[in-house]
Amino acid sequence: MQTELFPRALTVSQLTLRIRKLLEDNPEMQDARVSGEISNLSRPASGHIYFTLKDKGASLRCVMWRSDAQRTRPVLQEGAAVEARGKIVVYEPQGQYQLVANWIRPQGEGALFQEFLRLKSALEAEGLFDAESKREIPEFPKVIGVVTSATGAALRDMLNTIRRRQPLTRVILAASPVQGADAPPALVNAxxxxxxxxxxxxxxxxxGGSLEDLWAFNDERVVRAVAASSAPTISGVGHETDFTLTDFVADLRAATPTAAAELATAVSRDDLQAELTHQSSRLVDLTASRISDSRNLLAALTARLRYYSPARRVQLENQRLDEMTRRVASALTHRIQLQAFRVDGLSKRLGALNPENVLARGYAVVTRVADGKLVRNAEQAQGALRVRVRDGEFEVERVS
Amino acid sequence: MAKAKSQKLAEELTYEEALVELEGIVAALEEGENPLEEAIQLFERGQALVKRCGALLESAQLKVQKLVGETLEDFEEESE
Incomplete structure (x- = not known):
């Protein structure tokens, strides 16, 4: 068995795989940011975007798959300076590496921001952002128009908020792309x-999104369309920290779409419920007190009526009559008593003057028999005299 | 408060209409100028309006439409 003097040659596939692994294991290559100028831009019907980024010394093949292209809608132009972000992958059949971009933006955020400031001060000078021109937001709008993307989370958030707070309202959605080159004219149309x-x-x-993502809301056409809106407007673009010219021109700026939906439903169903309960109890209280007032009034009137009624008059007259009768009777009795006293007194006085009484005390009345004259002195006592005493009379003769 | 000549049934009113009328009735009762019989009628009408408003609040379902060109279509939200 022969040891190999030279390491065995790798196949092209093996080598390419190693290169691929080298690149794919390298974090810097998997989240690469690169700037350059666009050339060989191609946007076939598949929806993928192919282009080459180049600078003076090198070029890099790039692709953006359809899903990312649809999501981020990059504004791409031949020759434009852009910054792309993505991962380096190896396309093995052709032995090429390329950048799979998931995000592309025009290069030079500074330039974009300068444009933002320029437009802002121009529109400001025109008075588009004046506080005095802000219209009042209705508290309980019956119809709320919504301009946003039909598919975004923003719409879902807003509808959920409106549904929860004020389902009595009606929403009309005018859908529009909210980023990319098509967005501004579509927003204006919507x-x-x-x-x-x-x-x-x-x-x-x-x-929310990057400054570029929100750029359509800084577009002069959009800003002017918001200013020209007959209906009052609330903007809810991006996050708390994002400010777009649309926010400045809108009658009210909300930090987020959800916040915009909340501001649009200032009077919630709960508020209406509370108000209804209040009105309902006012209705009951007012009517109850009205009825009790009427009852009291009726009682007072009945009393007055009774006071002035003929029955009462008759009663009163009867009473007076009784009173008079009583007084007359009493006066009579008094007088009779008085008379009785007088008669008694007279009778006593009369009694005192009755000669009989004098006789009773032992005196005697002497009269002359001849002429019946009263003998008041001795000289008159002549002839036969009649002496009357208490219990009878007799005749006597003067002897001396 | 002059009574509406052709008064709609409470059940035919929108929430807004019913509430506005209810507020008018309460204001009229607060004035206390109307004859008792009319006040009682106002109260009964008010009760019907309260019922109408309550029912509308209870059953309210947000209506969402989509503007397509110049026409309104019912908007079907994507279910999550």
Whole structure:
């Protein structure tokens, strides 16, 4: 058995596999970020995107699979400087390595931000962001328009929030792509079409993403369409920290789509329930007190009526009559008594003057028999005299 | 408060209409200017409106439509 002087040659496949493993085991190669200029851009019907990134000294074949292309909708142009992110893989049949990109953005975030600031100050100068021009958000909109992607989590979050808080409302969705080159004109169309449905309020929203992802909401056309909306608008673009020009121009800015849906349903079903309970008890209380007031009034009127009724008058007259009768009777009795006293007194006085009484005390009445005259002094006592005493009379003769 | 000439049945009103009318009735009862008989009628109407509002609140289901061109279609949400 012959030991090999030279290590046995690898097959092409084996070597390629090793190269592949080398690259695939290297974290830096599996999450590579590379910048360069796009060339050989090809977007076949399959939906995959093929291009080459190059700079002065080298070129790199790149592919973005359809799923990532649809998800991120990169704005790609021949010759454009971009930054791509992805992993290096080896395409064994052709012995080539390539970048499988999952994310591509125009290079130079600084430039993008400069453009953002330029447009912001221009629109600001025009008065598009003025606080005075902000319209009031209705508390209980009957129809809420929503402009967002039909498939995103943002829509689901908003619908769930609105359903939970205020299911009495109606939602009209005007679906639109929310990123990529198609997004701005589509957002403008959606806003305009939605306004023709005359909703009470419009939510314009999308979930979080990079500055590029949210770029459509910084597009001047979109900003102007939001400003021109007849319905008041609430924006909910990205996350708390994301600010887009749409946020500045909207009548109200919410941090997220969910927050926008909450602001759109300021009056929740629970609030309505509480208000209804309140109104209902007001209704019952007011009516109960109204009835008891009426009852009291009726009682008072009955009392007054009774006071002025003829029956009462008659009663009163009767009473007066009785009173008079009593007084008359009493006066009479008094007078009779008085008279009785007087008669008694007179009778006593009369009694005192009755000669009989004098006789009873032992005095005697002497009259002359001849002429019947009263003998008041001795001189008058002549002839036969009649002496009357208490129990009878007799005749006497003056002897001296 | 003038009574509506052609009063709709409470069951035919939207939540908004019913609530607005209910608030009007409560305000009228608060004034206390109307005759008792009318007040009782207002109360009965108010009770019907409360019932209507309560039923609508209870049974409310969010309606979601999708704007396709210029027409509205029912929107089927993807089930999770």
């Amino acid at each position: 806003l305009e079409a939605l306004n023709r449905q005359k909703p009470d309020l419009i939510l314009i929203a999308r979930g």
